[in-house]
Amino acid sequence: MAQPLPMSTILRHPLASKRCMMIFHQNGEETMELFELLSRYEAVGPIGQGSYGYVCSARDNDLVERFQAKPPEEYEDASLRPEEREEIYDTNTLVAVKKLRQLFENNQPRMWLCATREIQLMMAFQHDNVMSATDFFIPLGGVEMMTYDAILQLQHTFDGVYVVMKKMDYTLREVLDSTIVTAAELAPGYEMWLRRMKLLMASGGKVNADVSSTPSPVPASRLNAKAGAQDEDQAAAAAAAPMNDHGAPVAKTSTDGGVEGKGGGGGDDADGAPVCCPLTTVSLHSLTRDYRKFILYQIFRGVGYLHMCPVIHRDLKPENIMLDRSYGTRITDFGQGRDVGLNATTDYVQTVLDNCTQWYAAPETLTVAINSPMGFIDHDSFHGVDVWSIGCIAAEMLIGRPLFYTTSMGGKSQLLSIFRVLGEPSASAIASIAEYRDKETRELFMSSVKKLVKTAPPSSTITPTLAELLRSPYGDEDEDEVSLIIDCLRWDPRERITIQAALQNPFFTKDGYDPVIDPEDTAKRVPSVRPEDISEPVSGRAFLWNLFLERHPEVKELWNSLVAKHEEEELEVKKTAADT
Known part of the structure; x- marks a missing residue:
């Protein structure tokens, strides 16, 4: 001691x-x-x-x-x-x-x-x-x-x-990378669904699959092959797990230094081998429902507090979310954050675009001119930038891989990845995204969208396409959870769900989660320093x-x-x- x-x-x-x-x-x-x-x-x-x-x-x-x-x-x-x-x-x-x-x-x-x-x-x-x-x-x-x-x-x-x-003890990325899904844990029919996704990909169907090249699988040293159990054992363990004040299970540390309770299993035979996504060849790293719900709830509360200040984070991703051993969650890394107080003469605010990891970046922050990095976000929809990123993180915890995965860097390739999942944006959504850009970045965005519409594979409307992909390998996806993620990932930032509405979603409230963002009433205006000040x-x-x-x-x-x-x-x- x-x-x-x-x-x-x-x-x-x-x-x-x-x-x-x-x-x-x-x-x-x-x-x-x-x-x-x-x-x-x-x-x-x-x-x-x-x-x-x-x-x-x-x-x-x-x-x-x-x-x-x-x-x-x-x-x-x-x-x-x-x-x-x-x-x-x-x-x-x-x-x-x-x-x-x-x-x-x-x-x-x-x-x-x-x-x-x-x-x-x-x-x-x-x-x-x-x-x-x-x-x-x-x-x-x-x-x-x-x-x-x-x-x-x-x-x-x-x-x-x-x-x-x-x-804190871990980043969410470390938690995800230390989790594996084994063949023995797959829900009935999931393997068939995976094969179907692979066939759809091969036939040019409506699947998010950039396969021009593939990354190396997650290193074996980062996989916790001893944490977890079979489906029935997981359910029993979750029911018996100690609960915290929010009614969510408290994670324990495994004997080999990993984190137990996230999903993942062990074994030396084929049933214990990691399951890889056929779209990316990366090992699936899904969390089980109780854990992803508890983490997602805290992410919404934390970002909701930022927005009350009012501050946009602008760089939300698993690497910027910290967890302790009990899965207490905190948002961190505010180097890109800034206040969104209104300009004295206009009803919009400026924000630097294309500055965060692109897999989690909202479409309105993609595709900007190199010599004009400023875009514009109006005060009524500024929350949409971070809500989109939360939706991407929630989807990854559910399906076990980045939803808008692409191996190509750049705003245009990321927009194409989004096209493949959400389909073509409506004219009103395009207009909404373009409305608060300056002339140069607006023209660039509109030009990129027109080219992508011609080259993107056909797909249907947002709900059936995205809902089809939002499937947990454990088979424990929740209808309310899926609808919540879909509401985060609307093309039009004004149509994305607000933080408060998200916390009032039945996915949380039916388990007794408190929808109050700031119970201590500590949120206050935090005007961040301007470039011209320093x-x-x-x-x-x-x-x-x-x-x-x-x-x-x-x-x-x-x-x-x-x-x-x-x-x-x-x-x-x-x-x-x-x-x-």
């Missing part, structure tokens, strides 16, 4: 920072990264690295003190095993610390713009299903560095910042420094006292010089 830190460590100067070296491993390469944490945090180990920086886990001494003063009731259970007790301790005292590095070194305004937006939004969010920042800081160094000259220089030269947040390193650093002072007013007090002392010393020097 992890032991509390010695009091001498806890009582260090709260603004002092200490350094530790972390070793990260990715794609067979080893990278060393220096972390400089406030004395409140004790570095534990590396978590991962991304485009903008590195993430490590740390022990929060404030949480340690709180835990010691009042441990959770479950921690007092005498029957707990040592590893269970340690897990409870870690859950309540560990945090994730994200280091955003080299923000200004290469003079790339978009880099510090995305970082600043994410920090600004995370500091304001307060919702169980949205990742928020519990702390944000710029290291001041040791106590000896807290001088007027040192801090003045730091304000104008710092190149990295740190964001502290709740430590167009150069000087203004970018100044903006981030002010955010730091906002989060740590004690730093502002320290700086004011140092300034006052510095001014007194300067006056004394001038007075002495005058006297001589």
Whole structure:
């Protein structure tokens, strides 16, 4: 079991920072990264690295003190095993610390713009299903560095910042990739249905199938071949599984480090082999109904909260959805997020298009001119961008593969993939999508649609085509679930279901899920920083420094006292010089 830190460590100067070296491993390469944490945090180990920086886990001494003063009731259970007790301790005292590095070194305004937006939004969010920042800081160094000259220089030269947040255990992508569907688990008739889909694909039927090339199957190392059971055993396990406050099953960790309860099975014979989708050749990674319902409910609540702020996420995908071991779900990665407050003279807002993973991108954000990346979304339908992405994620959890899968990059190929599933958009839908684009991107979009109409395979209306594909290999798809996904994936953004209406869908309400998005009434307007506000390193650093002072007013007090002392010393020097 992890032991509390010695009091001498806890009582260090709260603004002092200490350094530790972390070793990260990715794609067979080893990278060393220096972390400089406030004395409140004790570095534990590396978590991962991304485009903008590195993430490590740390022990929060404030949480340690709180835990010691009042441990959770479950921690007092005498029957707990040592590893269970340690897990409870870690859950309540560990945090994730994200280091955003080299923000200004290469003079790339978009880099510090995305970082600043994410920090600004995370500091304001307060919702169980949205990742928020519990702390944000710029290291001041040791106590000896807290001088007027040192801090003045730091304000104008710092190149990295740190964001502290709740430590989660998995991304939704990791959960999906660790899930397998075996032949023994297939619902009756599913294999025949798969063969029919393959035949339809071969005959040019109405199936989403870009087979110009195929990706490698999910690596075996990422598949949890021991998690799950036969259909009857799964049903019994779901019925007996511990439930949380929302009435959804609580996931358990398997002995081999995977996540149990998602579906997937084990076995060395043919029945235990992974089932691959004939359209993509990738192993199916469907979740069972109770788990996908619980996750989807939380995604809707989290995104609903964003829209109340009002903020569009614009980059929703499984990689940006975090889960803990109990399947608590949080939306994260707000670098592309922005507020949708109305322009003072118009009734629309501008948004950068074509900036998220294309499989989950709404059609109105696809196909833009390279030299004109701005499109327009009106205030009444801005929710549709994120709702479309949620529909894509919900469909993937159900069918076990990306719904609008394509191996070709670019907006036109993605639109073709959507055509193959939804069919040709109506004239009113095309007009709605084109209405709020500028002239250049409107003409490009209309031209692309006309070409796609000529080349796309024939298909019928949206409902029978999409409904035919929304089938779970476990045979546990729900009629309300299917209709909800269909309502998310309308061509016309104004016709897509709203978040509130989605939460009131019988798919959730018949199981007692609360449709209230923000029960604590914490949503507030969060105006995100504009590009023109931080167009150069000087203004970018100044903006981030002010955010730091906002989060740590004690730093502002320290700086004011140092300034006052510095001014007194300067006056004394001038007075002495005058006297001589």
